[in-house]
Amino acid sequence: MTTQPLETTVSPPRPPRRSPRFTLSRAGLWIFVGLACFLSLVPFYLMFVWASLPSSQIFTVPPHLWFGDALTSNFQKMMAATDNHALRQFWNSLYIAILSTVTTLFFCSLAGFAFAMYEFKGKRYLFGFILITMLIPPLVMDIPSFLVMNNFLHWIGTPRTLWVPGMANAFGIFLMRQYIFSALPKSLIEAARLDGATEFGIYTRVVLPLIRPILATLGIVTFVGSWNNFKGALIMRLSEDSTMTLPLSLRKITGGATNINADWGATLMMVVLTVLPLLIIFLLASRQVISGLTSGAVKD
Amino acid sequence: MQERVPLPTSPPRQRRRWSYNRFQQRAAPYLFTSPFFILFLIFGLFPLGFSLFLAFHLWNPLDGLGNWEYVGWDNFKLALGAPDQFWVSLKITVWIGLLSGVPQHLVALPLAFVINQALRRWQSGISTILFLPYITNAVAITIVFGMLFSENLGLLNYGLSLVGLGPVRWLALPELVPVSVATVVFWRYVGWNVILYLSGLQAISEDVYEAATVDGANNVQKFFYITLPLLRPMMFYAFTLTIVGNMQLFEEPFILLGQAGGSGGAALTSAMHIFNVAFRDLDMGYGSAMAWLLFLAIFILSMINNYLFSRGGGRS
Numbered sequence: 001m002t003t004q005p006l007e008t009t010v011s012p013p014r015p016p017r018r019s020p021r022f023t024l025s026r027a028g029l030w031i032f033v034g035l036a037c038f039l040s041l042v043p044f045y046l047m048f049v050w051a052s053l054p055s056s057q058i059f060t061v062p063p064h065l066w067f068g069d070a071l072t073s074n075f076q077k078m079m080a081a082t083d084n085h086a087l088r089q090f091w092n093s094l095y096i097a098i099l100s101t102v103t104t105l106f107f108c109s110l111a112g113f114a115f116a117m118y119e120f121k122g123k124r125y126l127f128g129f130i131l132i133t134m135l136i137p138p139l140v141m142d143i144p145s146f147l148v149m150n151n152f153l154h155w156i157g158t159p160r161t162l163w164v165p166g167m168a169n170a171f172g173i174f175l176m177r178q179y180i181f182s183a184l185p186k187s188l189i190e191a192a193r194l195d196g197a198t199e200f201g202i203y204t205r206v207v208l209p210l211i212r213p214i215l216a217t218l219g220i221v222t223f224v225g226s227w228n229n230f231k232g233a234l235i236m237r238l239s240e241d242s243t244m245t246l247p248l249s250l251r252k253i254t255g256g257a258t259n260i261n262a263d264w265g266a267t268l269m270m271v272v273l274t275v276l277p278l279l280i281i282f283l284l285a286s287r288q289v290i291s292g293l294t295s296g297a298v299k300d
Numbered sequence: 301m302q303e304r305v306p307l308p309t310s311p312p313r314q315r316r317r318w319s320y321n322r323f324q325q326r327a328a329p330y331l332f333t334s335p336f337f338i339l340f341l342i343f344g345l346f347p348l349g350f351s352l353f354l355a356f357h358l359w360n361p362l363d364g365l366g367n368w369e370y371v372g373w374d375n376f377k378l379a380l381g382a383p384d385q386f387w388v389s390l391k392i393t394v395w396i397g398l399l400s401g402v403p404q405h406l407v408a409l410p411l412a413f414v415i416n417q418a419l420r421r422w423q424s425g426i427s428t429i430l431f432l433p434y435i436t437n438a439v440a441i442t443i444v445f446g447m448l449f450s451e452n453l454g455l456l457n458y459g460l461s462l463v464g465l466g467p468v469r470w471l472a473l474p475e476l477v478p479v480s481v482a483t484v485v486f487w488r489y490v491g492w493n494v495i496l497y498l499s500g501l502q503a504i505s506e507d508v509y510e511a512a513t514v515d516g517a518n519n520v521q522k523f524f525y526i527t528l529p530l531l532r533p534m535m536f537y538a539f540t541l542t543i544v545g546n547m548q549l550f551e552e553p554f555i556l557l558g559q560a561g562g563s564g565g566a567a568l569t570s571a572m573h574i575f576n577v578a579f580r581d582l583d584m585g586y587g588s589a590m591a592w593l594l595f596l597a598i599f600i601l602s603m604i605n606n607y608l609f610s611r612g613g614g615r616s
Contacts, residue, residue: 025519029414036411037429040491043444044432046455050447059453107335114332126333133340136348139548139571140595143354143578143588144347151365165343168336198321199328228437230551235579247439251555254443267443274440282435286428294499 051272055265070265077266081253085241090273093246097226100163104222105215107168112176113207117189134170146235157243161236162229172218179214216285217292224278246274355589360582375589386590389573397546399482404490412497413523427498430491438551445484446556477566484552493538500534536609540602547598570594
């Protein structure tokens with residue numbers, strides 16, 4: 001390590017910011033951006049308001065646009081509508097999402113580490129192959145994965161169908177490789193090796209602690225993706241009340257978005273139950289997710 | 301260089317003794333990358349081959365393995381023949397894709413430009429808000445939109461009634477159904493595109509804009525003569541994602557209008573049609589053939605996109 005001189009005069013003085021005077025065009029910009037933000041948030045606001053209103057007040061003319069006091073009764077209605085399985089279904093979604101996240105982080109970072117820090121025969125071809133698999137649209141996999149689960153493995157109806165196939169995926173490996181390649185110096189690995197660490201020991205004790213930011217990004221993306229996986233659960237027939245994931249159950253108790261006879265208080269309660277974890281997780285780490293997701297986007 | 305220092309060697313042997321340390325160093329990269337390849341073999345490559353095989357067969361999975369009937373190109377002919385449901389669904393998919401995709405980029409690009417130019421200080425807050433729709437659950441949010449679109453009691457028609465316009469049948473009129481679906485898709489993905497464009501804009505050096513300011517360029521000129529040309533790689537990437545995503549549209553129409561895609565199947569996208577054929581009617585061969593055709597359609601559209609961008613895409 002070379003010692004660096006103290007950086008006292010390195011950054012040039014910032015150009016003086018033009019004072020944000022009020023101008024007509026500036027007001028126009030704010031209106032444009034403000035409207036976009038407003039429209040982004042309205043559906044969230046409405047779902048929370050509706051979840052707190054008794055069913056009879058959700059659809060009325062003129063509409064109620066402020067919170068009511070029916071939260072607990074809507075919660076009870078939701079439990080009744082799902083034969084007391086709603087929390088179980090919440091847990092199913094959570095359990096699948098957590099397993100999916102943990103395994104994805106482990107296998108993808110391990111492979112990303114190998115592709116970033118090792119030289120080995122066939123490396124370029126193997127990595128190229130992984131990238132090519134990213135071009136397969138998920139839709140083409142729907143039918144054959146169902147058949148593998150149904151006719152070969154007999155896993156249909158089990159949560160395994162949702163988290164096992166994605167444990168090591170091309171996107172995750174790519175993201176990890178890019179990050180490890182640019183953020184970790186090879187000399188670090190060599191130093192650890194000289195100190196007698198095994199390769200796997202280097203991964204757990206040197207690499208893992210240093211790639212926490214990108215683990216957070218991939219972790220959240222994987223969690224959200226798994227939590228939101230509706231089509232997968234539908235195809236893999238997680239259709240018993242006790243094995244359903246939350247989105248599936250949501251569709252069941254609504255009986256279609258146009259069904260006017262549905263119990264809207266119960267439905268909206270479950271909408272909130274489905275969206276709230278996502279909101280919490282995202283708000284905790286939004287910056288990390290946004291910058292991590294777009295960092296690998298086009299730089300090549 | 302430390303490793304070049306000659307080490308005191310033991311007297312030469314015929315064969316190096318097998319050492320665990322050397323073995324684990326050699327094998328590590330293969331072991332570390334193998335999970336992907338093992339999983340891909342089981343859940344990727346084999347299924348892909350199987351689905352290609354099935355595309356030429358007639359098979360119901362309940363009949364068990366081996367009980368399939370070879371039908372040659374019949375599945376493909378059926379899908380491509382006289383205006384079959386697959387063609388109709390493909391048209392619907394492309395139409396909804398255009399209705400949601402084009403406005404997405406027309407709004408996202410200027411939005412990102414404005415945020416990047418004038419509202420930098422608020423950028424992270426604004427992008428968090430705009431990104432929220434992208435991470436929400438499609439089923440949950442589509443239900444909320446379904447309530448907004450409701451004919452007699454929905455907020456949207458209530459708003460229209462305030463300005464004296466009659467109720468609009470958002471989820472019933474065949475001409476309007478694609479618009480309603482596209483609205484949900486638009487809402488969910490505008491923010492994602494803004495984020496993509498923002499990160500693209502940040503890669504453009506500030507110097508270029510300063511030079512333009514010195515030369516007296518206004519914001520509009522900067523947008524057309526600097527931003528757009530330098531943003532092309534990101535635009536290509538964002539367009540590709542939109543095309544690939546929109547062509548596989550499933551959840552939004554499925555929840556908003558039901559499994560059949562509403563009355564007359566006005567929002568029956570190809571993904572939904574394939575789902576119905578394969579998982580409701582259990583006609584796996586025909587479903588597989590259509591899935592491959594849809595893959596081909598996505599591929600062709602991506603190539604067209606690629607071609608337009610590599611040719612200068614309208615600006616020289």
